[in-house]
Amino acid sequence: MKRVALLGATGSIGRQTVEIVERNPELELCALAASSSVGELDRIAHEHGVTHVSLAGDPPLEELVAASEPDVVVNAVVGFAGVKATLATLELGIDLALANKESLVAAGPLALRAQERGGGRLLPVDSEHSAAMQCLGDRPVETVEALVLTASGGPFRGRSRVELAQVDVSEALAHPTWSMGPKITIDSATLMNKGLELIEAHYLFGLPYKQLRVVVHPTSVVHALVHYRDGASIAHLGYPDMRVPISYALTYPECAATPCEALDFSQGLTLEFLPPDEDAFPCLRLARAAGEAGGGAPTVLNAANEVAVAAFLDGALPFLGIPETVEQTLARVDAPAVSDLQQLLELDAQARAVAGALTRELVT
Numbered sequence: 001m002k003r004v005a006l007l008g009a010t011g012s013i014g015r016q017t018v019e020i021v022e023r024n025p026e027l028e029l030c031a032l033a034a035s036s037s038v039g040e041l042d043r044i045a046h047e048h049g050v051t052h053v054s055l056a057g058d059p060p061l062e063e064l065v066a067a068s069e070p071d072v073v074v075n076a077v078v079g080f081a082g083v084k085a086t087l088a089t090l091e092l093g094i095d096l097a098l099a100n101k102e103s104l105v106a107a108g109p110l111a112l113r114a115q116e117r118g119g120g121r122l123l124p125v126d127s128e129h130s131a132a133m134q135c136l137g138d139r140p141v142e143t144v145e146a147l148v149l150t151a152s153g154g155p156f157r158g159r160s161r162v163e164l165a166q167v168d169v170s171e172a173l174a175h176p177t178w179s180m181g182p183k184i185t186i187d188s189a190t191l192m193n194k195g196l197e198l199i200e201a202h203y204l205f206g207l208p209y210k211q212l213r214v215v216v217h218p219t220s221v222v223h224a225l226v227h228y229r230d231g232a233s234i235a236h237l238g239y240p241d242m243r244v245p246i247s248y249a250l251t252y253p254e255c256a257a258t259p260c261e262a263l264d265f266s267q268g269l270t271l272e273f274l275p276p277d278e279d280a281f282p283c284l285r286l287a288r289a290a291g292e293a294g295g296g297a298p299t300v301l302n303a304a305n306e307v308a309v310a311a312f313l314d315g316a317l318p319f320l321g322i323p324e325t326v327e328q329t330l331a332r333v334d335a336p337a338v339s340d341l342q343q344l345l346e347l348d349a350q351a352r353a354v355a356g357a358l359t360r361e362l363v364t
Helices: 012-023 038-048 061-068 079-091 101-118 127-136 182-190 192-205 243-251 283-293 297-313 321-332 341-361
Strands: 002-007 027-034 052-055 072-075 095-098 122-124 144-151 212-216 222-228 233-237
Touching: 002 012, 002 061, 002 243, 012 027, 012 038, 012 072, 012 243, 027 038, 027 061, 038 052, 052 061, 061 079, 072 079, 072 243, 079 095, 079 101, 079 297, 079 341, 095 101, 095 243, 101 192, 101 297, 101 341, 122 127, 122 192, 122 243, 127 144, 127 192, 127 222, 127 233, 127 243, 144 192, 182 192, 182 297, 182 321, 192 212, 192 283, 192 297, 192 321, 283 297, 283 321, 297 321, 297 341, 321 341
Parallel strands: 002 027, 002 072, 027 052, 072 095, 095 122, 144 212
Antiparallel strands: 144 222, 222 233
């Protein structure tokens, strides 16, 4: 029996994780955490006999993880709020099924050092990184020519920058292929999500940014491709369903059955790939630049993006104000490398303060 601590239990990933656990007799929930939805959290805890529960950070997630003694932690917390739990899990040597990409974006070097000390496994839950992990297998990194992450293009694929000036929140939340929470859905609409995934892939797989690429793939059937130095490419294909990477991370190194439909190639399948439009969607360019700059730049990028997305969702910032806020925050905040959690928290707070002021400036 594998004991699972689920952080972010009432969000999109959390609910699907509960479904996977319920369908697999080899898995059991031992801890639950959510920032809200107390009724739903109580229901899940009651149905699964879970006594280790955290609501809105009480008790802190890192304390919940230590007390519940899980075999694997699913970190599905949204945003920077998941960083402490990621670092604590890795320090304890517990396997981490990571759906909180911001942890590696904002604190990649700290996370890798914590993993090295603890010795647990870091298992990606993002569909693209789960796919990449399977395509890479145990092949030597020097045989890899490039790792390609696919992007659906979001709801605004094909629109020009001028056409994006007046889009509203409801349009941005209408993702064409995935059902996700509001923050990641907006990130997909701006292509920031793919930029964050570039940075995450850099830390997960140890590949330099020059070997990390993004293509737009509207149907989201191919989740990642790896080009090898012999000219061959390996791709991971499947219908867009987050239960697949969740199950793979929870049952790794096994590949358990999931309640997901398989592709039927006999009915025909057309695969289309396009280059991303970084003029209309500059967040992808900004993320790559922050990753390449290193130091604390990815931390600043993530903080500014979280502030800008929240302002957009609140109706206080136009859609194009998101990349503008991020770009100006990166320009205004000095971002040296951080060596510990306290420095990380201070840099994150500084970037959020600057970004918050910028969001107010951009609408006045």
